[in-house]
Amino acid sequence: MNVIVFWLVALAVYGTVALLGRQRLIPIVGQLLVASIAIPLLLLFWVEPHWQLSAKQLLAPTWLSLLYNLSFALLLGYILSDVVDLEVSSASLKIALPSFIVPLLAGLAAALWLLPGERSWLSAVGIGLLFSITAIPVLFLYLQNIQYPPEGIKRLMHAAILMDLMCWSLFGLAQGTADPHTLLWPVLGAALPLLLHKLLRLRHALFYSLPFFALMLVFQQLKLNALVFGIGYMLCLAWLKQPFTLPLPPRQWKLLLNGLAIPLILTCGVLRVDFHGIGDSYSWLNLGALLVLPVVSKLLGSWLGLQWAMPEASQRLKWSESVLLNIRGLTEVVFLNLLLQLQLIDALTYFSLLLMSLFSTLLPALVGVGKTRLFSQQSATRSPHGVA
Numbered sequence: 001m002n003v004i005v006f007w008l009v010a011l012a013v014y015g016t017v018a019l020l021g022r023q024r025l026i027p028i029v030g031q032l033l034v035a036s037i038a039i040p041l042l043l044l045f046w047v048e049p050h051w052q053l054s055a056k057q058l059l060a061p062t063w064l065s066l067l068y069n070l071s072f073a074l075l076l077g078y079i080l081s082d083v084v085d086l087e088v089s090s091a092s093l094k095i096a097l098p099s100f101i102v103p104l105l106a107g108l109a110a111a112l113w114l115l116p117g118e119r120s121w122l123s124a125v126g127i128g129l130l131f132s133i134t135a136i137p138v139l140f141l142y143l144q145n146i147q148y149p150p151e152g153i154k155r156l157m158h159a160a161i162l163m164d165l166m167c168w169s170l171f172g173l174a175q176g177t178a179d180p181h182t183l184l185w186p187v188l189g190a191a192l193p194l195l196l197h198k199l200l201r202l203r204h205a206l207f208y209s210l211p212f213f214a215l216m217l218v219f220q221q222l223k224l225n226a227l228v229f230g231i232g233y234m235l236c237l238a239w240l241k242q243p244f245t246l247p248l249p250p251r252q253w254k255l256l257l258n259g260l261a262i263p264l265i266l267t268c269g270v271l272r273v274d275f276h277g278i279g280d281s282y283s284w285l286n287l288g289a290l291l292v293l294p295v296v297s298k299l300l301g302s303w304l305g306l307q308w309a310m311p312e313a314s315q316r317l318k319w320s321e322s323v324l325l326n327i328r329g330l331t332e333v334v335f336l337n338l339l340l341q342l343q344l345i346d347a348l349t350y351f352s353l354l355l356m357s358l359f360s361t362l363l364p365a366l367v368g369v370g371k372t373r374l375f376s377q378q379s380a381t382r383s384p385h386g387v388a
Contacts, residue, residue, distance in 0.1 A: 002051045013038050014263040027258045028138055028329040032358040035266035040275050055271040071261035073216040079334055082136045082161050083234035084244045092158035094309035100132045100163045102301030107131030110293050114286050123344040125174050129167045131294040134160040135329030172227040182225045189215050190232025197240050205245035265337050272347040290352040298326045320369045328357040
């Protein structure tokens with residue numbers, strides 16, 4: 001019973017912070033603050049001493065595992081659905097390539113330096129891709145809130161989608177190479193839009209979105225390569241020029257993800273961290289490196305990309321857009337939890353990179369990019385699929 005009470009209290013804390021900060025904070029910022037500060041305090045000063053419950057016991061229920069898989073499938077599917085909106089232009093490609101490659105190389109080097117020797121090559125690839133990723137939904141909302149010029153929004157969004165497509169695709173292929181037997185059914189499932197569109201001649205968007213999320217959950221539950229399925233499915237839709245519509249209205253979808261899925265995924269990840277043993281088993285040099293290196297390498301890569309794409313632009317514009325492309329947020333959370341779920345990173349590395357994600361997402365406001373009220377969430381703005 002106490003386990004259920006804990007999860008209800010945790011969700012209530014997320015909800016309270018969302019209500020208190022809705023005029024000033026993008027939802028993911030408040031969620032990252034709760035996960036990195038409130039949940040550890042709740043565990044250390046209330047649950048463990050008063051209820052005699054450990055984090056392991058809080059994660060034990062079977063119903064929680066099922067709910068986690070459902071939440072993760074919904075969130076990963078939502079992130080991957082941005083692939084349908086990709087338009088590759090010369091400018092977006094020139095921005096995306098250095099912004100992807102430079103932090104990827106920095107992440108690979110950092111993984112070889114920081115990770116224990118027994119970690120696999122797939123762990124190093126995952127760390128490198130975490131350095132490279134940009135949060136598409138949060139970036140869109142941020143640009144809308146600072147009233148960025150439409151052509152600038154289009155340029156940065158398409159570059160971000162291209163970067164994330166490279167990240168997800170490379171990791172999906174790497175994961176499939178490491179475990180080939182998990183690829184067959186996801187690849188076959190990814191071709192479903194071809195069957196629905198070409199043979200059955202279905203056009204309504206729900207005929208594509210409902211099977212997509214259902215299969216995402218099935219592959220997630222069976223521990224098959226849901227990532228390859230999601231990317232392949234969306235690329236098929238893009239090739240068919242078939243629009244993708246979420247199966248719920250934007251308001252309900254936003255409540256489902258921000259009210260349940262994201263808090264649940266974040267809390268499950270944080271509860272795996274041994275906060276009692278951080279000082280004994282973890283180097284503060286590692287923590288500092290994982291906070292600084294992803295940000296610096298991403299800034300450098302984005303600046304080089306913008307210099308290549310727009311050499312005539314002012315240094316101030318290139319600096320501002322480099323900072324904006326460094327936003328991590330929701331996409332980083334999904335990728336982090338995927339690596340933790342696959343045991344490619346340990347819980348302390350997870351927590352360090354979670355703090356880095358929070359810092360990167362706050363960075364534009366900290367350095368004064370755009371208006372003063374960079375993080376105010378205007379009710380009229382929506383991300384492409386209705387969720388921040």
